[in-house]
Amino acid sequence: MALPQRQTDIGPPKYDQFLPPIIKKNYGKWKYHEVLTPGTMVHVAESGDKLYTVRVGSPRLLSTETIREICDLAEKYCDGYLRFTTRNNVEFLVSDKSKMDPLLAELKVKKYSVGGIGPRVSNVIHTQGWVHCHSACTDASGLVKAMMDELYDYFTTKELPNKVRLAVACCVNMCGAVHCSDIAIVAVHRKVPTINDEMVTKTCEIPTTIASCPTSAIRPNPAKKSVTINEEKCMYCGNCFTVCPPIDIHNPEEDGVAIVVGGKIGSLRTDPKFSKLAIPFFYNEPPRWPKVVAAIKNILETYAKHAKKHERVGEWIERIGWERFFKLTGIPFTFQHIDDFTFARDTFRTSAAFKY
Amino acid sequence: MALPQRQTDIGPPKYDQFLPPIIKKNYGKWKYHEVLTPGTMVHVAESGDKLYTVRVGSPRLLSTETIREICDLAEKYCDGYLRFTTRNNVEFLVSDKSKMDPLLAELKVKKYSVGGIGPRVSNVIHTQGWVHCHSACTDASGLVKAMMDELYDYFTTKELPNKVRLAVACCVNMCGAVHCSDIAIVAVHRKVPTINDEMVTKTCEIPTTIASCPTSAIRPNPAKKSVTINEEKCMYCGNCFTVCPPIDIHNPEEDGVAIVVGGKIGSLRTDPKFSKLAIPFFYNEPPRWPKVVAAIKNILETYAKHAKKHERVGEWIERIGWERFFKLTGIPFTFQHIDDFTFARDTFRTSAAFKY
C-alpha cells in the first residue's frame, strides 16, 4: 500500500476547526461559569448562550479502543466535540442542555469517573515510570491508580478547602509539575551509582560525565579509563546516569519515593510556591504502595480538617508554620528535611519566634 | 615611675559592683516600664521601687574630658551610677525621683541631647571611617553628625510608627549592624583595585590572595610574580585588599555610599530581616553629604506618612510591596538593585501578581 505524500513543518492543525459552533460564536465572550456538580459546569456567554462541560477522569495512558469509545459518546451527545484538560481529564462539551442527563446516565453505566471540578482533587499529573522510561525508579501509573482509588470520593463528591493538585514524578527529572504541587510523590535513589568501567570507557565522554555532577563527586579513574565516585559527596541525583548510562543509579532494594507538599502554581492570594519535603522515604511496594497511599491520605485529611476555606495546602502550612504541620500530621522530622544544597541558607530559621 | 604589677586573664570587673542599690535590690524583678518623655522612662519593680532613666545622645567618639563631665553629672544626680546603651547612648540611672527635674535642667543648659526612647530615631550605629580605619571609603562620624542634625527632632520629640534604627558602615566589612537596619548607609567602591605589583610580590601570599576573591576575578600574573584582576568579574568587595594591601581598592573620585533599607533585628511580628538596596550610589560629599542626608530624610518621612502604627520600615515596605516603595519615594530602580550574587535566585519575582 503506497504511503501518502509526507509534509514537513506544517505544525498542528489550526484549533478553530475543532471548536464547537457555540464556542466559535462566543469566543472570548464568556461572562461567568457555575460549577453544577463535582463533574459538571456551565459557562454562560455574554450572549446568554450556555456551554455545559462534563469532566471525566482518565488514566492518561489510553488505548485506541477507549479513545474510540469516548469519541462515540462525544458524537452521541456533543456533536463530536470534546477536549482534554491540562491535567489529562476528558471534557465533553455539551451545547444542548437536554443531552446532559442522558450523557451522565450513560457515563454512569459505563463506569466513567465524573468529577474533578471545583475545590477537590483532580487527576494526578504523572509521567512514564516503568511503563516507558529508562530513568524511572518507581511506576507512576501504578501509584496514581492506587492513590486515586483511595481518594476517589475527593474526586467525585467530597469538597475540600480548595483545589488539591497531586502529582507523581518517577524520577528526579520531574517531568510533571511535582515541584509545585499541593501533595506529590517523587521517586528517589539512595545509593551511590555503580560503575561499569568497561562500558564507561567505551560509551561515555569522561569530561562531560565529570562535569555532569552537581556536587563534584565524580573524579577521573585514569587507571581504568573510567571514573570513580566520592560516596560522601553523591546525593543520588542520577545526572551522571543521564549523560553516561553505564553509571547505573538504579538500586531496586533501596530506591523508593518521597512525599513533598505545599506547592502551588497560581498567583492567587499568595505567590506560586515550590513543594517541600514532607516524608523523605518509602520503599517501593508495588502493586499498591499502601504506606505511601496512607501517608498521602493522612496529609490530605489533616489539611481538610484544619485549613480555612480557599486555603491551598501550602497556604495552610505557611499560616500555621511547618513545625505545626509536622505535629498535626505526626510526621517525624529528620536530617533529610534540612536543606544542605542550593537553598540551604534560605531555609534555616533566622528568628527567635517559632512554635514549639 | 614604676608600673603596677600586670595581671592576665582576669576578664572584666564583675558587673554587680557597678549596679546601683535599687537595681541590686530589684534585680530581675522588674514589673513594667513607662516611657515618660522621649528621653526619660521609669521602670517599676514588683516591690514598687521605681528606677528613672534619662537617655542622652552621644557621638560615641568621646574625649576623656566629656566622659568626666558625664561622670560629674552622674555623681550629682545618680550617686555616680550610669550606663551606656547598645546603641552608644548614655543613660543616667536615677533612683531618686526628685533629682529628675534638676538633672534634665542641667542637661538642657549643657546642651545635651535628651531623647531616643520609644518609637523614634535613636543613635546611629557606626564605626571608624577615616577617623581610624584603613579600610574606610567614607567617614562614618561625619555622616552620622550630618544625618542626626537633620533628623534631630525625630530623636528628641517627634514620634514615628515604631523605632527606626539607623546605621552607617564605612566599608562593606560592615562593622555595625547595617545589614539589618531600618535605614542605613554603606560605603562602596565602584572601580577595580589597582595593583602595585612590586609590593604584591614582596608582601603578599599569591595563593591566599587569589583565593580571597569571591568571584574568582583574580588570576596569577607569573611574569610579574603578582596577580591580575578580570575587570568583568570584580564587584569591588575589597576582600583582596584586606588580605593583600598593595591591591588598592580605594578610588577617592568614584568611591561613595549606598543606602539600604528595611532591615530589622527583633522577632516581633515578623522575622528579622536583612536591609535591601534602596539607592545604589551617592558621591562622597564631605563635610555634610547633603544629598545623602536628604535621601534618608525622604525615606524616613515617606515611611512616617504611610506606615501603620507599630510597623517597622521593612514591615511597611513588605506590606505595600517594593514596587510601591520605589514609587512612593520616587527612587529610580536600576540594574544595581537586581541581585546577581548569592541571593539572586530568591529575589527574582516568581509571581504574576505585583503592583504596577
Added chain:
Amino acid sequence: MSGKYKTPMLDELEKGPWPSFVTEIKKAAKKSPMADDELGQLEKSYVTKRGYWKHGGIVGVLGYGGGVIGRYSSLPEEFPGVAHFHTIRINQTSGFFYTAKALREICDIWDKYGSGLTNLHGSTGDLVLLGTKTQNLEAIFAEYSSRGWDLGGSGSAMRTPSCCVGPGRCEWSNYDTLDLTYNLTQEFQDELHRPAYPYKFKIKASGCACDCVASIARADLSIIGTWKGDIQIDQTEVKKYADSGMNIKAEIIDMCPTNCMAYDGKTLRIDNAECNRCMHCIAKMTKALRPGKERGATILVGSKAPIVVGSLLSWVIVPFIKVEPPYTELKNLIRKMIEWWDDNAKPRERIGELIETKGMRPFLEAIGVPPQPQQVKEPRKDPFFFWSESDFKK
C-alpha cells in the same frame, strides 16, 4: 495474540473505581503483541521493582531531528514486542480541542503501526503515541503529516508550546491563548523540528494568573494574561453572593493579599492602584467581578525542573505587554531571548540557569528591557554590585 502473560501484580491495579491503565494496556494487548509484551515486561518490573528500558538511542524521521523518543527493552529476547518501543510526539491542538473524527483518524493510523497505546497528553502537551518500531517511523510520519498532523519537539529544541483553554471557554482570558499558541508553534517550526539549541526551550501560555497550564513552573517562557485598569464590579451580583451565604469578609476581603478591598455589607470597593491582580476575588466571585478592560500579559522566563541545582519558577521580565495578532512585538522579544541564550549557554544549560550565571542585567540589556521593580520580589541584600562604564556617563 494477547494474554501471553500472567499478571497477578498488575491485576491488582484493575480493582478499584479509578480508571485503570492496566485495563488500557490489556485492551491494546488484545490487538497488539507490542502492547502485550509491554504488559509482560511491566509485570516483571512490578515483581523486581525495576525498569527494563535502555537509554534511548537516536531515531527519527528524515529531515527532522526530534519528535521521536527512541526506546529499547533491555530484555529483547524475553519481550520481543518491545525490543523497539519508541514514542512519537504529535503536536496537540491549541487547548486540546478535538473532534471525534480527528481522534478516530489518529487512532486508525496508530493501530496500523504502533502498540495502540497513547498518552493524552504528554506532560509538555504533545499527543504521545506510545510504542512503535524504528522501521515504522517514516510511514507513521507520512500518514500523519499528510493528514495535517506534525511531530512535536524533543532534544535540544523548541518544544511544543501549550496553553490553557482560554477564550475557548473561560471568562478570564486576557488574550487569545489558543491563537497565540498556534501562531508561536507555526513561527518556530524549524527550531521545533531540528534541535539546534543548547537545550530544550518550552513555551506555555495561560490566560490569567490562575495559570491553568502551569506555565510559571514548567516553561522557559511563561506568558500569563493580565490587565490594566479597574476590576469591573457588578454590585448587584455582589449582593447576591452575600445573600446566598458567602462570607465576603472572610472569603474575599481578608484573603486579598494587598488588603485593597473593603466591604461595608452593601458595596464592595477596590483600591485598584494597590491591587496586584492576583485573581483571587475574581475567581471566587466570578459573577460579580471581571478583569479590567486593558488586556495583555506578563512575560516570565526561566522555570524548569530541579535537575541539577534546584527547580526554578519563571521570573517576571516584562510586567505588561499587549498580545495581539500578528504578535510581532512578542515574537521579536522571544527571538531576542533565544538568541542571547543560544549565544551564551553551555550545552544542557536552560535559559533560567544562564540568567542566574550571567546575571539579569546582560539578559535585560540583550533583549532591550529596562530594569523595573516588578522584576524582583525585593532588591539585593548584599552591597556587592557591578558598575558598567555606561553607568558613569552622567
Added chain:
Amino acid sequence: MSGKYKTPMLDELEKGPWPSFVTEIKKAAKKSPMADDELGQLEKSYVTKRGYWKHGGIVGVLGYGGGVIGRYSSLPEEFPGVAHFHTIRINQTSGFFYTAKALREICDIWDKYGSGLTNLHGSTGDLVLLGTKTQNLEAIFAEYSSRGWDLGGSGSAMRTPSCCVGPGRCEWSNYDTLDLTYNLTQEFQDELHRPAYPYKFKIKASGCACDCVASIARADLSIIGTWKGDIQIDQTEVKKYADSGMNIKAEIIDMCPTNCMAYDGKTLRIDNAECNRCMHCIAKMTKALRPGKERGATILVGSKAPIVVGSLLSWVIVPFIKVEPPYTELKNLIRKMIEWWDDNAKPRERIGELIETKGMRPFLEAIGVPPQPQQVKEPRKDPFFFWSESDFKK
C-alpha cells in the same frame, strides 16, 4: 599644643544640635598632640576624600595575641602624632554599667598614655581606647590590668561577649544576661586573648526576642531569652489600655503574627499553643502581659557581616535550653560547637559559613542536637538529599 591645624571642613561638623565628634577631637587635642594630628589628618581626608591609614601591623602586649589594633598613618611626616595610632580594646562590663569612679580611673590612665579619645563603645562591645603608640602598650596594660580591667579580643579569637541590660533594668529578661555574659567572658579568657581559632567568634546575649544587643545579626553565637508556658495576662490592665485609647484590635490582635489572640472588648485571650513568642503583644502592653513562667533561651548560630558571600542571620539550633548558673550545659554546648568549627574550618571561615559548606547535619551530629522542625523555616525544596549508613539500620 593644640590648634595646629585649620579645619574648615570639620568645623562645619561642629554646627547643628547633635553632639559633635569634631568637638570631641578638639577637646582632646587641647591636651594631646596625638589627637591634634588626628584632627589634621582627618581634615585632609575630608578634603581629598580618602583615608590615610595603613593596614594594621601586629602589635600587642606580652603573652597576649590580641586586644590591640595596630594602626599607622601613611603620612607620618605630615602627621607625626598619629604615626602610630593603635587602639586598645578593653572588656566592657556586662550591660555597660559603670560608676563615675571607674570611668574616671579609665580616663586618667588613658590621658597619661594615649590620645584621650575613646569609643564608648566599640561595635562588638569593647570599651575602645583610640590612639596610642607601640611603646606605651605594656604600660597601659599594666595600669589597667592591675586595676581589674583586661583586654578584649581581636584577630582570630573569641571576641568580647556582650549583652543587653537584661535583669538589670528590664522586665522581660528570661535569663540573667549580665551574669551569663560575665561567666562566658571568664570561661573563654584564654581563647579571647590568644587567637587560635580559624577566625573570629562572637557571642551576644539578649534577654528576649526584642534582641536589644542585635545578637541575631552579629554574633556567631546568639543567645536569645524565651519562655515556655502561658503568657501571663492581667485583665484589669488590659482594660486600662483600652480605656486609655489603645486600639487593641488594630495594634495587638491584628498584628499578632500567629493570629492566636482574641479580644471581645472585655477579655483578652491567647491560644498559647499557637503563640510563637514574638514579644509584640508583651512589648506593646507591658503592664498587662508578661512572659510565661518557665524561662530559658533559644540558641542560634552563625550570623555575620556580608564579606564575602552575603550576610548571615543566626540560625536556630537549640529551640529551648535552661540558662542557669553555673551554665554547664550551655558551656559544654558552646565548646562542642567551637571544637567542630576549629577542626573543620578553613582560615577566615566563620562558623556559619562552615555549616553552610558542610551542611547542618554534621554540625548537629557533632554537638549532639537532634533535627527539629524549629531549626528551619521550611523543609528542603529539592529532591536531592543524603543518606548515611546509620539511616538504613532500621
